[in-house]
Amino acid sequence: MTDDAAETTDRPLTQDGPPIRLWMIDASAYIFRAYHALPPLTRKSDGLPVGAVQGYCNMLWKLLRDLKGEDGPTHLVAIFDHSEKTFRNDLYDGYKAHRPPPPEDLVPQFALVRQATAAFGVHCVELPGYEADDLIATYACKARDAGGKAVIVSSDKDLMQLIGPSVVMYDPMKDKVLAEDAVMEKFGVTPDKMVDLQALIGDSVDNVPGAPGIGPKTAAQLLDEYGDLDTLLARAGEIKQPKRRETLIGFADQIRLSRELVRLTCDAPAPEPMEDFAVRDPDPETLSAFLDEMEFRSLARRVGDGKAPERDGPAMQRAPKPLTAPVMTPRYAPRAPVEPGDHAFDHDGYACIQTLEELDAWIDKARAAGIVGFDTETDSLSATHAGLCGVSLAIGPNQACYIPLTHEHAPVEGSGGLDFGGEADTREPLTQIDKPTALARLKTLLEDPAVLKVGQNIKYDLAVMARRGIRVHPIDDTLLISYVLEGGLHGHGMDELARLHLGHEPIAFKTVAGTGKSQKSFKHVELKPATCYAAEDADVTLRLWRILKPRLVEEKLTTVYETLERAMPAVLADMELAGIRVDPERLRRLSSEFGLRMAELEEKAHGLAGRPFNLGSPKQIGDILFGEMGLAGGKKTATGQWGTDASVLEELALTHDLPATLLEWRQLSKLKGTYTDALVAAADPETDRVHTSYQLAAATTGRLASSDPNLQNIPIRTEVGRQIRQAFIARPGHVLISADYSQIELRLLAHIGDIPELKRAFKAGLDIHAATASEMFGVPVEGMPAETRRRAKAINFGIVYGISAFGLANQLGIDQGEAGAYIKTYFERFPGIRTYMDRTKAEVREAGFVSTLFGRRIHIPAIRSKSNAERAFGERAAINAPIQGAAADIIRRAMMRMPSALCDAGLQTRMLLQVHDELVFEAPEAEVEAALPLIRRVMETAAEPAVALTVPLEVEAKAAANWDDAH
Template sequence: MTDAEAQTTERALTQDGPPLRLWMIDASAYIFRAYHALPPLTRKSDGLPVGAVQGYCNMLWKLLRDMKGEDGPTHLVAIFDHSEKTFRNTLYDQYKAHRPPPPEDLVPQFALVREATAAFGVHCVELPGYEADDLIATYACKARDAGGEAVIVSSDKDLMQLIGGGVVMWDPMKDRVLAEDAVMEKFGVTPDKMVDLQALIGDSVDNVPGAPGIGPKTAAQLLDEYGDLDTLLARAGEIKQPKRRQTLIDFADQIRLSRELVRLTCDAPAPEAIDDFAVRDPDPATLSAFLELMEFRSLARRVGDGKAPAKEGSAFAPKVMSAPVLTPRYAPTAPAVPVEAQPFDHEAYACIQTLEALDAFLARATEAGVVGFDTETDALSATHAGLCGVSLAIGPNDACYIPLTHEHPPLAGAGGLDFGDTPDTREPLTQLDKPTTLARLKTLLENPAVLKVTQNGKYDLAVMARRGIRVSPIEDTMLISYVLEGGLHGHGMDELSRLHLGHDPIPFKQVAGTGKAQKSFKHVELKPATAYAAEDADVTLRLWQILKPRLAEEGLLNVYETLERGMPAVLADMELAGIRVDPNRLQSLSTEFGMRMAELEAQAHQIAGRPFNIGSPRQIGDILFGELDLPGGKKTASGQWETGAATLETLAPTHALPRVLLDWRQLSKLKGTYTDALIQAADPATDRVHTSYQLAAATTGRLASSDPNLQNIPIRTETGRQIRQAFIAAPGHVLISADYSQIELRLLAHIGDIPELKRAFKAGIDIHTATASEMFGVPVDQMDPETRRRAKAINFGIVYGISAFGLANQLSIDQGEAGAYIKIYFERFPGIRAYMDATRAEVRANGFVSTVFGRKIHIPAIHSKSGAERQFGERAAINAPIQGAAADIIRRAMIRMPGALTDAGLSTRMLLQVHDELVFEAPEAEADRAIAVIKRTMESAAEPAVALTVPLVVEARAAANWDEAH
């Protein structure tokens, strides 16, 4: 028992006020009941699904009204299920394996329901690794042990085992108390035998196996006759009915396992003390702001100031014990002075160096309900960085920095070098004990009633996850900005601060130096470190207060909630997992590439007739266009010959040297970027490479990868395949590659409404063969490879706005013939021309285009004074809704995937995302089941938001390495 829990127990027994009466709302059951009880409802301003939220709010308000009175709760809490795997999955990997995922339009409402709960002044609690029922059981036991009473607001049979000894249930829908007699009436056993009864009958919803063929009546009869489950199983041979007798003998172990699955634990680690749940009225301003944000205007009129009058004749009428605690609020409220007008005061920031100061700040942060959060580390890689400290902000200039591992810079010996022989007489820095501080921070950072506002929070989530803290819930100002203004500017904190706050944050170099003199952040003195770090949290919170309301105002909240908000947690887990590489294989490839490069260099010297620096563009230009006098040479503004890849590709068909140079450059890039870099990037302890994903890099929603970049390894070249072979599974595991097949062409067929392409995709006909047949009149069964190749080039080229000049270069034909092909294409598929014309008109009028999921992609070039830039903008606009929709779909799949795998009882992990491909690591024994779940999740990812008129197809394969799996 923690100190807080012990204090709660002591106060419950000794306080002069009313005895402890704890009411616990089974919030997950409330949510699903609200969802299924009402027809679908969307918010008018942006189409966000809110039906379950509205139903939940109505039910919660009714409860708050009904519980007023002298016999009602002194403490009230809503207990939620946590989405992660629980200890029961360890006992039985098929636990809840058949439970379908929640409806898509319900998923974005889960977080809103938590916000609603907080807005009504009700505390929220959840616990990773445990179900809500376990927390309810734990708190019920604590209340009972403290001499108090517990009321479970639910009608779920799984909770009936807790009834008795001061614990009852209340079904709010029927306004009925469920005590021992109600359990006996319904199931024929007393509550203390409910675990045994459920172990026998099993549960198809949770996939608890039970005893086949034994239902509730039979189970009750058996328990009545034999007393309890252990006695029944020990004496099963005495049962007269042969089938029943044999079932109990054959399935005894399964029945005992079922008992462990249905038994609730009273020993879950309670995340908060019962004292924290003291009943309080909602804060009127907070409640009003939330209801206004949700557009629940009728409910807002009924609720008024949030102080519910007691309902006459209610079954429970508790006396409210008001507590001077502010309601947590998620919706930004307008401060007296706009945050953008409040100057930054670095002197107001606090450096937390005592536990008393820490506890005081954390208490205020909990009361506020929304806190800006940032970490400071000693490295850029979240997977290996040391944590220097944490910063928090509650309001403008109300921020702090909590240093944890700062050190004095090393003492310098002669010549400025640290020889380690100079005595260090400096006073130790005053900092809190790291484990103690992290334990206190964990309570805040995992509190579901406190929103953590981050900027590029994926990094901070990964840093804290390595220290056993799962930060949740979060919002991310970088992603909010990305949804609002993707394509218009960058979304880094400094740029957003200048743009929206008119403030230049302290640059890192100001506190840490630059170049060789730059020091680690852990060596920065505490005062400048506090100013720098606390300002980051302050800026982040101010940006959220400005940007978050715009999502609803501009109809983009649904885009943020369904495509962006869940991504940081998903990617943080992927980055932490990493992917294993074979360093010996990489070293062998690096040596092989180096030898081949030397051969190509010698060959280039021989062709040129003299030695030269093969890595020097200037020397290459002089040889190609000066000495060899090859045609088509152009000089750059600096007077140097242009020798880029496009130039060399043009020259390669007519001369050997450009081809050799291209091959050398390709090998040089592969060696430097991959084989050498991957060896350096791999963790020597695990041989795993941890890439870093950028969520707001591409305007279309595509992810980018860096340090190292794993998204540009060539797929079709032999050398690229050799590199992919070096990515391997852990022992006993396989890699699974799951790739969307021609997703952009499928989306073109849907968005452009192209009947011919739709028919081909629905029939499963090769799309390039079908296109060639439509264009050139060649029957499908007589298609030759060259004609198909030309159709393929046009299919993919059209998506990117290819010109006759570009197609001519790609197919090595003259421009006139290429233009004729494009003309025929548009004649055969007029819907594509119509789509392109409509998209050009849309981007010219609005400056942006949208995906079918609502993402806005701004195209600033469309308003350029340069004709060439405007044409580029048009081509980008044509491609953006297609590529953007593909990016949206894979994001939707990634957000759903961890839950889908967990619900299926699988330990398979998602490791990489490479454009339209996801890579997983799975135990060999579950690979086939994992592939089925992965394909189903990816192929249905667009639903129900968009009903595509062409099927999405995913090709998935398992193998020992990435190349074989692809």
């Protein structure tokens, strides 16, 4: 800086007309926000990274457009950090020492962002030895002292100490003005105490030490009681809590140092006078040239000549904002649009990694990026038994690779894969890295805590790699992020998400592997198409993450993802790998018994029908029941056939033997095919263990689903269901433990609906159904008829699912009028339930979704339907969803805590199954006494500390040699 320039910094501020309104953009924060909000982008002509530049330009143009008008800025400046080292490093050499260097592809964009700022006609300043925050503080004080106002365009808490009557902050992403009351609301102190508060709590990001163990709430309480930090430290000996007292006395010097580190200076040497910041339109030629150079064609079309329209012009969509307004209602700020075509998929650009040198180079690039898309390719859908064909990685759009490990030439047609027609296979061996060596290298990357691994349905990949001694961590899952954001609105598979968010149709598996009898294993797919298919999976996944992950913050759903979803893939992968042991001989005997009984039922059915027919044919059953026997109540489906589903047969079975016989035959057929036969086939021949697969995003409420085989739908109350459960056994020297939440949904209804009568009954440990019957019908619990309790039980559970009088009448076998009277009496006795239902229906009509106690959003699209019946269904679903969803959230929280709780207690007990409200464990016999109370405690306290339930959760837990006896 020249001497002449230095002299200009001391010139007095002059301004004709209205007072100065200085707006200051925290440009460095803008850059990082733009970088992380959008997928990486490279300039087509030369591959230069420009994603952060494009995002910054979009954000800056939006700000310029929105700030036109009489209440907009008179002066505008973008303020940048100059370098990492500042005067604070002289005070404390550990300041910001833990911050990682900026991403490699971001570094060249810093200079481009400064060019962009100038091209848009905005002044930009920076100063060696000082942070951007210090310059912002200096200029804010100058504007305030000159009788003007200052607006800081940022949401950084470090700048909140500057807020006052003439200084506010504005977060453009949330469209929110932050004034003094916003600081008080967020931190519990006024802005003038923010320096003291930050000195106490420290800052792990900037490595400001603070006072160990003192968080924001405690700090706010102390400052409220003692007034300021100096008084607090002087009187620390008066504090009653020993640990708090000792911390403040022992770390007083460290706290004072922290105060100097967080305090912003208002007297930094101002690099340029404020007069130079006067708002001006950009030079059209300069701006056009810059956007053309960057190849931002879509943005260039929107910007035009660079002159943003006035606030009252047709292009403006928002009303003026007063500079000193209180905190405004947040509104969704859409992400800056992506240039069309700039992210087209280039499959030819994907790399096939066939040498160790290439693999090491990719691992280095992934480490430098800090985030890597990750996927596995296998020869089977079963993660617990699949062979690993290869691994794919992605670090940016079209920057993806596939590492083949076990690919083979496909067998020559007609050779049977053995002797190639009597001749030797003369094809060149495939070039691949030695599998153990490659996995050893990949292990260092996939287990590196500094590199985030991003997968789509990553639970599968975790299990595949765990079988090879690699514990992939840390992870993000795009399937689960999408599920948190838009559960209930659409599916969350990769192909659907790619079409929805990227406008891209991924390569279909059948394209590379064929279909039907000609389909081949992936290990036989040639390396070129295998690379295109596999690398694209990792590429798509990382692109989706770049789009979806920022929305968690924008839509305030980060806590939902972090506390209910993120850890679940690892927990479930371990459960799936563990599996549960079955007794194959017992299952075979059951299959034989079921088969004999089915044959008897078939013979009986033929006799009742008067002729043979296929009991598995709905058409033949319909023709006999309604065509030949002439039974009443038959209805034809859209295909012209008679309807013969379970509800039809159950109605007919009340008065006819043949439908009853058919129902019993169907149940045995299903149990035989789905369980006794299927479980034997699914069991590992070496261990006799079956390994189910859990789906995390199958139900909108958060409930898990199970498949291959499905272990969640085995009947509990029927004798044949119990016989099947008896075939699930523990290994020698062990027992199974079943831990089941008792009536959790009714307990949650009592809490959510604030039903005093139900709360009292649960707290007193009463039989809730008997207590409900007593409340409704005025019958004493002592000596209550079983039928009276049964009716109360049906209503209790039915209400949770929005049961109608018609449905209750069918369930209890009474007329609809009597059922309606029961429901009316129920709501009269428990008015809070009606209030909850009405409130929930109003909420879902307004928002289109409902939320659980833990913040999970459950979208109900049917509520927007034009059909009255579909809207009514949507209302019933909305009533049940917060209850069932909260129950699902609670057991997820328990599952995520359980492995570490068992490990910390030194137990070998492990979790094997989740069946809705039940967890099943396998424990050494010697551990049962220790495991049972620990499991109960973890499950019963799972809602805490997020939610303090007003009813107790109870868990019934029991150990036995088989699952049925433990239940």
